[in-house]
Amino acid sequence: xxxxxxxxxxxxxxxxxxxxxxxxxxxxxxxxxxxxxxxxxxxxxxxxxxxxxxxxxxxxxxxxxxxxxxxxxxxxxxxxxxxxxxxxxxxxxxxxxxxxxxxxxxxxxxxxxxxxxxxxxxxxxxxxxxxxxxxxxxxxxxxxxxxxxxxxxxxxxxxxxxxxxxxxxxxxxxxxxxxxxxxxxxxxxxxxxxxxxxxxxxxxxxxxxxxxxxxxxxxxxxxxxxxxxxxxxxxxxxxxxxxxxxxxxxxxxxxxxxxxxxxxxxxxxxxxxxxxxxxxxxxxxxxxxxxxxxxxxxxxxxxxxxxxxxxxxxxxxxxxxxxxxxxxxxxxxxxxxxxxxxxxx
Amino acid sequence: xxxxxxxxxxxxxxxxxxxxxxxxxxxxxxxxxxxxxxxxxxxxxxxxxxxxxxxxxxxxxxxxxxxxxxxxxxxxxxxxxxxxxxxxxxxxxxxxxxxxxxxxxxxxxxxxxxxxxxxxxxxxxxxxxxxxxxxxxxxxxxxxxxxxxxxxxxxxxxxxxxxxxxxxxxxxxxxxxxxxxxxxxxxxxxxxxxxxxxxxxxxxxxxxxxxxxxxxxxxxxxxxxxxxxxxxxxxxxxxxxxxxxxxxxxxxxxxxxxxxxxxxxxxxxxxxxxxxxxxxxxxxxxxxxxxxxxxxxxxxxxxxxxxxxxxxxxxxxxxxxxxxxxxxxxxxxxxxxxxxxxxxx
Numbered sequence: 001x002x003x004x005x006x007x008x009x010x011x012x013x014x015x016x017x018x019x020x021x022x023x024x025x026x027x028x029x030x031x032x033x034x035x036x037x038x039x040x041x042x043x044x045x046x047x048x049x050x051x052x053x054x055x056x057x058x059x060x061x062x063x064x065x066x067x068x069x070x071x072x073x074x075x076x077x078x079x080x081x082x083x084x085x086x087x088x089x090x091x092x093x094x095x096x097x098x099x100x101x102x103x104x105x106x107x108x109x110x111x112x113x114x115x116x117x118x119x120x121x122x123x124x125x126x127x128x129x130x131x132x133x134x135x136x137x138x139x140x141x142x143x144x145x146x147x148x149x150x151x152x153x154x155x156x157x158x159x160x161x162x163x164x165x166x167x168x169x170x171x172x173x174x175x176x177x178x179x180x181x182x183x184x185x186x187x188x189x190x191x192x193x194x195x196x197x198x199x200x201x202x203x204x205x206x207x208x209x210x211x212x213x214x215x216x217x218x219x220x221x222x223x224x225x226x227x228x229x230x231x232x233x234x235x236x237x238x239x240x241x242x243x244x245x246x247x248x249x250x251x252x253x254x255x256x257x258x259x260x261x262x263x264x265x266x267x268x269x270x271x272x273x274x275x276x277x278x279x280x281x282x283x284x285x286x287x288x289x290x291x292x293x294x295x296x297x298x299x300x301x302x303x304x305x306x307x308x309x310x311x312x313x314x315x316x317x318x319x320x321x322x323x324x325x326x327x328x329x330x331x332x333x334x335x336x337x338x339x340x341x342x343x344x345x
Numbered sequence: 346x347x348x349x350x351x352x353x354x355x356x357x358x359x360x361x362x363x364x365x366x367x368x369x370x371x372x373x374x375x376x377x378x379x380x381x382x383x384x385x386x387x388x389x390x391x392x393x394x395x396x397x398x399x400x401x402x403x404x405x406x407x408x409x410x411x412x413x414x415x416x417x418x419x420x421x422x423x424x425x426x427x428x429x430x431x432x433x434x435x436x437x438x439x440x441x442x443x444x445x446x447x448x449x450x451x452x453x454x455x456x457x458x459x460x461x462x463x464x465x466x467x468x469x470x471x472x473x474x475x476x477x478x479x480x481x482x483x484x485x486x487x488x489x490x491x492x493x494x495x496x497x498x499x500x501x502x503x504x505x506x507x508x509x510x511x512x513x514x515x516x517x518x519x520x521x522x523x524x525x526x527x528x529x530x531x532x533x534x535x536x537x538x539x540x541x542x543x544x545x546x547x548x549x550x551x552x553x554x555x556x557x558x559x560x561x562x563x564x565x566x567x568x569x570x571x572x573x574x575x576x577x578x579x580x581x582x583x584x585x586x587x588x589x590x591x592x593x594x595x596x597x598x599x600x601x602x603x604x605x606x607x608x609x610x611x612x613x614x615x616x617x618x619x620x621x622x623x624x625x626x627x628x629x630x631x632x633x634x635x636x637x638x639x640x641x642x643x644x645x646x647x648x649x650x651x652x653x654x655x656x657x658x659x660x661x662x663x664x665x666x667x668x669x670x671x672x673x674x675x676x677x678x679x680x681x682x683x684x685x686x687x688x689x690x
Contacts, residue, residue, distance in 0.1 A: 022652075023649075023650075023651065023652035023653075024648050024649075188658070190564075191538070191639065191650065191651075192564075193536070193538060193562040193563065193564060194562050196650045199639075199640070199650045199651045199657075200650055200651075200652075203651055203652050203655045204652045207652050207654065207655050208652075213655060214655065214656045214657070214658050215635075215639060215640070215651050215655055215656070215657045215658065216639075216657070216658040216659075217538040217539050217563075217594065217595075217639060217659070218538065218562075218563055218564040218595075219535075219537075219538060219563040219564070219594055219595025219598055219599075220594055220595070220658055220659075220660060220663075221598065222595075222597040222598035222601060222663060223594065223597060223630075223660055223663040223664075224658070226597065226663075226664070249562065249564055249565055249568065250562075250563075250564025250565070250567075252567040252568060252571065253564055253566065253567035253598055253602050254564075256567060256601060256602050256605045257598050257601050257602070259605075260601045260604075260605075285568075290560075294536065294544075294560060294561075294562060295544070295560070297642060297645075297646065300642075300646045300647050300648060300650070301642065301645045301646060301647075302645050302646075302647055303369050303645060304368075304369075305368075305536065305541045305544045305545055305645070306368065306536075306544045306545075306548055306560050307367075307368035307545075307548050307549045307552050307553075308368075309552065310548045310552050310558060310559065310560055311559045311560070312544075312559070312560045312561070313533070313559050313560065313561040313565055313569070314561075314562070314565075315565060315568055318565075318567060318568040318571075319568075319571070
């Protein structure tokens with residue numbers, strides 16, 4: 001396991017794994033401005049709600065560094081501009097807004113020393129970085145109690161170490177069960193069209209850490225469940241509202257199919273993903289470029305798979321209603337949908 | 346609409362659309378030997394259960410032509426060898442075995458004129474060709490009665506004109522409703538991983554015939570159903586047994602998700618697809634090369650989407666139990682699963 005994102009104290013820059021190069025090559029990007037962080041989030045060199053949150057926090061640190069020599073008023077204005085730029089990179093990930101809000105709170109309203117504010121912002125970002133790792137390990141520990149020896153666990157997209165700073169959310173219980181509890185667990189990763197994060201990222205990170213993993217096309221999950229080859233499903237979440245879980249497109253179908261087979265369907269996510277004051281109908285689902293992501297398979301296809309002029313529908317996320325969710329695993333424990341509301345509202 | 350396969354009476358060869366070149370280019374292959382037909386079926390230049398059946402029938406005609414100058418005994422032996430070669434190309438399509446059996450029945454046991462037998466084989470193959478078109482139009486007429494004006498119909502894989510000689514099976518009711526009944530129908534085509542026949546073929550043939558079509562990734566179907574954007578589902582079948590429908594991988598999940606949304610799930614297939622004396626557990630599902638079809642997206646990916654050394658599970662078909670099927674449409678009418686058994690057994 002390698003951290004997805006790190007602060008380089010010497011150069012005061014941010015070092016990130018370039019996830020668009022996986023699974024072929026492990027390469028890093030260094031960012032020294034908040035605009036670079038914005039581009040990196042938008043282009044999905046980094047992705048995964050928790051990782052995006054921490055990246056945005058470091059982006060705010062970089063913005064402060066960029067504005068060291070401004071007067072205080074201009075500094076404040078620049079910081080809010082930076083916050084807006086970062087907020088406009090991805091519309092669905094709640095952690096992004098949460099992280100930026102938390103960073104903005106650090107900045108005092110009354111005139112203060114900019115250098116000191118910058119250091120406080122850095123401390124806060126580093127704390128969020130560490131909190132993410134601690135949080136994921138707690139999710140892992142709570143979630144591992146749901147896994148039995150010899151379970152085959154199906155997951156969708158990548159809610160692994162690469163979606164967080166380290167350790168992952170949906171993959172955390174699997175990691176904990178294997179590493180801390182010595183259970184034998186195998187993983188099946190949905191390839192996860194259109195961006196193929198399951199095949200490219202989940203399979204890569206588990207294989208890198210020698211955890212047994214196989215890839216399937218998303219539409220194979222039903223057959224494997226029917227054959228009794230899947231015992232549990234764990235997915236991550238981009239946003240959890242009072243009545244639904246927003247996660248990568250395809251999660252909803254997987255949850256329906258799990259229910260049909262009486263297979264437990266778990267959602268593992270930090271409590272920062274919770275937006276329980278909202279409901280399913282409040283959330284606008286991001287639609288992305290279907291000609292690029294679907295027809296050209298994100299540029300890796302030598303020829304488009306769709307005929308010229310035919311629209312490719314491309315919703316990035318879907319909503320899974322709580323009636324299909326067996327339990328939600330956060331850093332605070334394992335909760336039924338009802339218990340989740342009672343605990344956090 | 347263009348026939349997928351045709352007999353060229355002048356050159357006594359078989360002319361087929363090369364479906365591996367779609368949707369980019371409309372190209373043809375000419376086959377003059379049964380071995381070429383075997384390779385064409387195996388390499389899936391032609392695919393779709395009914396089209397494969399007719400291709401195999403023409404393959405038997407070509408085999409007879411190749412053995413005009415043999416003695417009768419050797420001719421018989423060669424014809425059975427050809428039958429075996431053709432039968433071993435694809436394991437799941439029942440029409441393949443059905444077509445070859447029908448052709449073998451033409452060949453008399455007692456010594457007869459080889460040229461005459463060859464002409465009888467050609468007549469039989471041409472009759473099967475015409476029967477397929479008639480059959481599909483009958484499926485279209487029966488199935489169209491299930492469609493309402495302004496329906497959006499979701500389909501999986503390609504059970505269209507390109508899967509048959511002409512007109513299609515799952516797409517036949519849509520064609521009939523639009524062309525003969527002047528209903529307004531729109532189609533959503535699952536891209537259908539791993540071989541992407543929905544994006545490449547279904548979208549191509551509907552777009553070619555100016556029928557409105559959009560493509561979605563297979564895992565988007567649930568979201569569209571939840572949004573109320575799909576009224577009916579029609580799929581084809583590779584084999585229908587007493588308790589299940591075998592069709593392209595992903596059909597099963599689609600059927601479960603349709604049931605969850607109370608959306609009718611129809612299977613359209615010629616009665617030659619029926620194998621009602623069999624049951625789900627009798628059928629072995631073809632597993633294909635996951636490194637090629639899944640990881641390299643059938644060779645169109647410039648780089649593999651899976652890390653080196655990770656297995657890609659790749660079942661070609663799945664079984665949908667009859668409890669999820671609203672009705673089966675054949676050339677003889679529309680049947681509930683129970684009625685189907687009563688009518689055909």
